[in-house]
Amino acid sequence: MEKLMQILTEACPGVEFDGQTALIDDGILGSLDIVTIVSEIMEEFDVEITVDDLVPENFNSVQAIMALIEARRG
Amino acid sequence: MAFTSLAFLALVGAALAVYSLAPRRLRWGVLLLASLTFYWLGGRWTVGYVFYTAGTVYLSGLALGRLNRLRREAPPEERKAVAARCKKQRRLVVLWACLLNFGLLYFLKYWNFTAEMLQPLLDRLGAGGQLPVSHLLLPLGISFFMFQSVGYVIDVYRDKYPPERNFGKLLLFVSFFPQVVQGPISRYDQLAPQLYQGRDLDWDQLKYGIQLALWGYFKKLVIADRAAVLVETVMGDPWSYGGAVQAAGVFFYCIQLYGDFSGGIDITRGVAQMFGIQMAENFRRPLFSTSLTDFWRRWHITLGAWMRDYLFYPMSLSKPLGRLGKWTRRHIGGTLGKIIPTSLATFSIYFVIGIWHGANWRYIAYGFWNGALITLALLMAPWFAAWKRALRIDDRAAWYKVFQVLRTCFLVFLGRYLTRAPRLLTALWMIKETFLHPQLSDLWNGTMLTLGLTGFDIGVILAGMAVVVAVEWYQERGGQVRLTLERQSFFVQWLAIAVPLAVLFCLGILRGEYISSGFIYQQF
Structure with a gap:
């Protein structure tokens, strides 16, 4: 989780991630942020995230992003 | 048939009356009839293009649905092999659907421009002959209904929902009369259930x-x-x-x-x-955009969303850009190294949005203008942040928001010279x-x-x-x-x-x- 938080705060400085549950639905993260975050996650966690994973439910909260990483780790 | 004509108002009135009287299960048929009437009165035989698009995406959808089912229903021990076999075939189907539709769109909308560009080159090479020129009329709203329809095929390919089995219903999704000529570019899972429901x-x-x-x-x-x-x-x-x-x-x-x-x-x-x-929202108060990126999130939203989901995301996560990303991280490093691949994808998307508007150097320049500014803003973001810190600018201050809005309006205003002047060179001269x-x-x-x-x-x-x-x-x-x-x-x-x-x-x-x-x- 710490590694993920570091990626998120570096990719989107100024965004308060703690306690957020609608990062996409509320427009806090845009498509550019998502792609930057996903590229970092793939690099740092060595997982493959596909276009099909890029849905709001997977990026609305830090927990959801972590769950996606865990799922892709198999 | 123009929205501003009395005939359109009469069509809406008649459709509402028949719709309310028809049995619920037939109401989608009333909408289909109204839609085909609308298109026929506006474009006569060009309604054939609507049938063509609906036909190609209907058949592609059915084929993809069958392959998706095969993959899902395969016994566990064969699942991997079946999935690999299906993957190839699914890609082929979606490729054909794109080629059949975007190929026709290219021919109708961009071929004459291409021929005009190629002819002098051929003449110089001494190849002789005249490249053929299309005299076909561009059907109303063709880019809108084709993009919407191809979006449906890609969604079925991604197994987001099963394909529509009733051709008439899919034809209605493609041709729904209020939206067929200028969008919004709807998503099947958002619009189609409402069209078929037949609510009172x-x-x-x-x-x-x-x-x-x-x-x-x-x-x-x-x-x-x-x-x-x-x-x-x-x-x-x-x-x-x-x-x-x-x-x-x-x-x-x-x-x-x-x-x-x-x-x-x-x-x-x-x-x-x-x-x-x-229907999907297509504008969210673009006059109050604080940046060009924000403007494109608020202006023609459904086109931007289409580009994001079907072009930007796949391109950003593609293997070539992934490899490029690894290279730039290793050799350039820092923020710049991380965002170069994303910036490249971003530039390409805005370039495509420019060309989407038509075959003309003005639109190519318009795409370049938007793509270059947004990419530059992305690449310069760390410097901008440092300057703001040095000048002690508070992002939340009202005066700064007003400055951002006015700056965006000015950039959009400059871009409009390109899309409206008679020619690209004239646009540049006018700016001067x-x-x-x-x-x-x-x-x-x-x-x-x-x-x-x-x-x-x-x-x-x-x-x-x-x-x-x-x-x-x-x-x-x-x-x-x-x-x-x-x-x-x-x-x-x-x-x-x-x-x-x-x-x-x-x-x-x-x-x-x-x-x-x-x-x-x-x-x-």
Whole structure:
């Protein structure tokens, strides 16, 4: 989780991630942020995230992003 | 058939009447009949293109659905092998669907431009002969219904939902009459269930729909069609005017385009709402955008969303860009190394959005303009942040927001020179004239009144835009116009329909020397 938080705060400085549950639905993260975050996650966690994973439910909260990483780790 | 014609209003009225009387399970058929009638009256035999697109995506959808089912239902021990086999075939199907549709779109919309570019090259190489030129008419709204339909195929490919088995129903999704000529570019899972449901007409929905459509007609007939006269005069012969009048022409073009496109979409969404159908939002107060990226999140939203989901994401996560990303991280490092691949994908998308508008160097330049500025902003972001810190600028300060909005309006305004001037070189010359030889006195020495509009008409346009800005400002601050109206008495609610109707009648129809010329975006 710490590694993920570091990626998120570096990719989107100024965004308060703690306690957020609608990062996409509320427009806090845009498509550019998502792609930057996903590229970092793939690099740092060595997982493959596909276009099909890029849905709001997977990026609305830090927990959801972590769950996606865990799922892709198999 | 134009939205502004009496025939369209008659079609909507007749469709509503038959729809409400028809049994629920047949109501989608009424919408289909109305849609085909609408397209036939507007484009006659070009309705064949709608059938072509619907046919190709229907068959592709069925094939993809079968392959998806095969993959899902394979016994566990064979699942991997079946999935690998299906993957290849699924890709082939989706590729064919794209080729058949975008290939035709390319031929109809871009071939003549390509031939024009290639001919001198062939002549120079001594190849001889003349490249054939297409004389086919560009069907109304072809880019809109093709993009929407290809989106459906890609979603089925991604197994987001099963394919539609009833050809008539899919044809309705492709051709739904309020949206077929200028969008919004809808998603199947959002729109189709509403089209097929056949819900009863509801008084509130009817009222909201009428209000929204009236708002759209106000923007189109009172503001946009008036502004069009001045724009036509200046852009038809920009060489006769100084830079300030040319700039005024572009300024009024910005007003015309917004009134025309967003007004048309309001009519579309309003008519759909009369049938109880909620269509996707296509504009979210773009006049208040704080950056060019923000502008594209608020302007023509459904095209941007289409590009994001079907082009930007796949491109950003593709293997070549992934490899490039690894290389730039290793060799360049830092923030720059991380964002170069994303910036490349971003530039490509805005470039495609520019070309989407048409085959012309002006649109290519427009795509380049947007792509270059947004990519530059991305690459420069760390420097901008440092400068802001050094200058102690507070992002949340009101004056800074106003500065951001004005800056964005200025950049959009400059971009509009490219899309509206007769030629690219003329656009560049006009920008130069605006800044170097403005002849500012033309703005008050009477020249403005020689451009086809009276002072009263210019006043109507500016006052109309002031009303639009005021309403959007109210919405931007969280106000909901409909809810506010709902809280008023029945009398006031009716006034909200009657007053715009009276304004429309007096300023849009009675003073109707400005012929409504269809919508700008329907030609795309």
